[in-house]
Amino acid sequence: xxxxxxxxxxxKTLFEQAPLSDYQSMPERFxxxxxxxxxxxxTDGTARVIIVxxxxxxxxxxxxxxxxxxAGQRLQGYLRKLGLTRSYIxxxxxxxxxFGQFNTPMRAFMDRSTVTAWRNQLFDALVNPxxxxxxxxxxxxxxxxxxxxxxxxxxxxxxxxxxxxxTARPTSDVLTDWSSxxxxxxxxxxxxxxxxxxxxxxxxxTFKPTDQERIPHRDLGFGMPAWMGDGDMAxxxxxxxxxxxxxxxxxxxxxxxxxxxx
Ligand code: URA
Numbered sequence: 001x002x003x004x005x006x007x008x009x010x011x012k013t014l015f016e017q018a019p020l021s022d023y024q025s026m027p028e029r030f031x032x033x034x035x036x037x038x039x040x041x042x043t044d045g046t047a048r049v050i051i052v053x054x055x056x057x058x059x060x061x062x063x064x065x066x067x068x069x070x071a072g073q074r075l076q077g078y079l080r081k082l083g084l085t086r087s088y089i090x091x092x093x094x095x096x097x098x099f100g101q102f103n104t105p106m107r108a109f110m111d112r113s114t115v116t117a118w119r120n121q122l123f124d125a126l127v128n129p130x131x132x133x134x135x136x137x138x139x140x141x142x143x144x145x146x147x148x149x150x151x152x153x154x155x156x157x158x159x160x161x162x163x164x165x166x167t168a169r170p171t172s173d174v175l176t177d178w179s180s181x182x183x184x185x186x187x188x189x190x191x192x193x194x195x196x197x198x199x200x201x202x203x204x205x206t207f208k209p210t211d212q213e214r215i216p217h218r219d220l221g222f223g224m225p226a227w228m229g230d231g232d233m234a235x236x237x238x239x240x241x242x243x244x245x246x247x248x249x250x251x252x253x254x255x256x257x258x259x260x261x262x
Contacts, residue, residue: 002216004065004219006221011126012124019112020036021116022109029098029099029106030094030096031096031098031165034061035096036138038091038095039084039089040065040066045130047087047088047128048087048088048130048190049084049087049089049132049133049135049189050133050134051067051088051091051134051168053092054093054098055209056095057069058097059228061217063228064221066091066092067090068103074122075137078178079155080196080213081182081199081200082186083195084191085184085192091126092177093138093144095229110143120149131159131183132188133163134161138163138256141162142145158184163178163181164177164216178203179202186190186199213217215228215229215230
């Protein structure tokens with residue numbers, strides 16, 4: 001099985017230099033106890049698509065990777081439609097989970113010089129000659145990309161795409177928005193060899209289970225249990241259901257109706 005080996009080189013150094021003290025100065029705004037969550041996907045320079053989300057939540061806190069919960073599985077379904085199985089790197093506008101929504105104070109935090117400078121350095125490091133597109137999901141991501149001087153080259157080539165966040169409401173707007181951009185994105189982005197491109201529009205007003213895709217184990221750290229990256233906290237444990245334990249063996253453990261992961 002393939003697992004994420006973790007970042008090395010420049011990216012590892014950059015992550016280690018993240019402006020954590022800026023976040024730590026605002027405990028009323030950030031879930032500091034969860035710690036920073038840096039990325040998901042390829043850190044070895046093979047990512048052709050850079051994806052930007054907003055901020056991590058509970059699932060990401062467990063997995064220590066960005067966009068692995070419900071929002072992440074919606075995104076993964078979208079990547080599947082584009083034929084992308086591996087050649088992406090995902091980061092968030094915020095390293096820490098935020099309390100509440102992206103609002104004016106949060107935008108001001110993003111605009112702090114130390115925070116902006118580090119974020120721009122990170123984006124600069126994620127770009128390589130093979131970069132084909134950047135996909136920004138939601139307003140915080142859009143702001144992060146807009147304030148990154150390095151985006152201008154990609155933008156002038158029509159390679160910057162701004163999309164609604166996977167959990168924006170109403171969901172029907174997300175599906176319409178995402179459907180309308182499939183052709184334009186696919187015109188810029190090469191599918192992975194094992195990708196099955198499907199540029200058909202989403203059908204219906206909500207994400208169906210088949211519109212979502214599990215997070216590949218290659219995006220998760222070694223030894224992550226099989227349930228991670230599949231389903232959400234409400235769906236994973238059904239009363240008297242069972243929870244798959246190990247990705248490798250497929251063994252499972254019975255759970256009581258009262259068990260929760262929260
Ligand atoms: N989880 C993330 O990591 N980012 C988002 O934007 C939403 C959920």
